[in-house]
Amino acid sequence: MASYFSRRTIDFLLYEVFDATALTRYPHFEAHDRETFAMSLDSVTHIADTLMYPYYREVDRHAPELRQGRVSVHPKVRDMLRALGEAGLIGANFSFEHGGQQLPELVNACLGYILTAANNSMLYTGLTSGAANLINAFGTPDLQSTYVAKLLAGQWQGTMALTEPQAGSSLSDITSTAEPQPDGTYRIMGQKVFISAGDHDAVDNVVHLLLARIAGAPKGTRGISLFVVPKYRLEPSGELTDNDVTSTGIYHKLGQRGTPAMHLVLGERGDCHGWLVGEPHRGLSYMFQMMNEARIAVGITGAGIASAAYYASLAYAKERPQSRRLNEKNQLDAPQTPIINHPDVRRMLLFQKAVVEGSLSLLLESARLADLAHVAEGEAKENYRLLLELLTPVAKTFPTEQGVRSVSEGLQVLGGYGYTEDFPLEQMYRDIRITPIYEGTTGIQAQDLLGRKVPMGGGKALQLLLAEMTQTAQQARTHEALVPYADKLEAEIERLRTVTGALLPYAQRGDTERFLMDATLYMELFGLVVVAWQWLKQGEVAQQVLSTRPPEGDELAFYESKVHTMKYFFHYEVPKTLALATRLTDPEVLTIASEKQVLM
Structure with missing residues (x-):
């Protein structure tokens, strides 16, 4: 079996x-x-x-099809869902009470990382576990007993049904309606688009967690309610009946073709039933639970695809001979050298490794915070929650934006072969491109970070994070070899503090457009500093091992590789913060629309 992730790296981080x-x-x-x-x-x-990685390219080439209202997907999808369900892995982080294994999110995130590295075109279970978790958290006992077990067994599919043709990311503009019925259900009418796994034949039912407006609801997001809307509703007799949810089209995508993205029409015959989840008009607040989980999941997907691409390009670079080393160019009788010995190829591979392992570390940091926020009490619990809130948009964005760059570099390692279907890099490049768009684009995540998370609680979350990073730098100072990197991280902490301080006054004056004008650049700066922190964490642990109990062989190479990659990140990636900070503190305004600034 070809390598697509490193179990040793997972164990090191865990x-x-x-x-x-x-x-x-x-x-x-x-x-x-x-x-x-x-x-x-x-x-x-x-x-x-056995069920995912061997079918990665096959699933892409045999995309889902919609025929006579039915969606067919690759047969291995059903096998995969059943296997994960039988192993208790779809809801591995659920409590025992709700049918799960009560695993920490820290471990559960690693499970998702392995699956997405193996075959991200089979993105079904994360949506299902998210839907089941929402029903567990806010649904009635009847809803829980009807849906959760089937979802976690991999027999039914869960989805997030938010987006509509006229609304896009602006959920305040959704128009799907819900009319109360005498039996306590609601009659649903509307359309939903881009619904991942919104219909397929690998399961017996598809259960949509759907946002709609009850008649007379307030305008905007305050008037949105959340409903369970199954493709087939369960009758008292135990039979499944058509629930008037019609698949009208499959979106033909650039990548991730193994998972259908559906256009759904609800209530075309006036017979679509929905069940309210929680209280009326609080649907968006409930859905944010699933959306925040999904943000982390998308970050994991980006890191997983980037991991598979890294190991594919690394293997190629070790095997592909070309030319001689630069200092041996004139030795024409000498054999060609594997391209991994060329400095520019090594730079690209180091970038990939730094992004993959830095991203995974950030994602596991976020998962650990989620675990601690769940089990801690008092002020500690609130602090963990604040840190998780702050890091969530970053954990979604860095692995996806930098993951796209990472896979692109992997394709570049292969040269012309990378652009062909003979190798998987071209598919990985297509597959990962959606991740900066999924579950809120990078621009939306950036506005969330700077506009909401940084100022919340009077800036307490940011201060907590800066203190955590400073503590890591102080710990690293106990190793002489790491003192220069501790200095670099502390300088970046101050740079981030200075830039943030320069932007916040715009918000205080009510000039929101100016405040958030370059939020995406702020996100990039923030992400580089946070991942530098993660790399110094890894470097400190590796240096401790090398200093106190020097390993041998592969283990020695493993720890030395961690320190070397940390150095790469600090010397090649971190300096980019200087240019970002220069732009972010520049008073010149060029992107805010005005009569004097016309795009031709």
């Missing part, structure tokens, strides 16, 4: 950097230990190796 076993001291996770974590990782790897 146990050496983030100390996953420390979570088992809390009652909520006390049923677990390193052995149960390893069993889950082994189980998901077996499914990924």
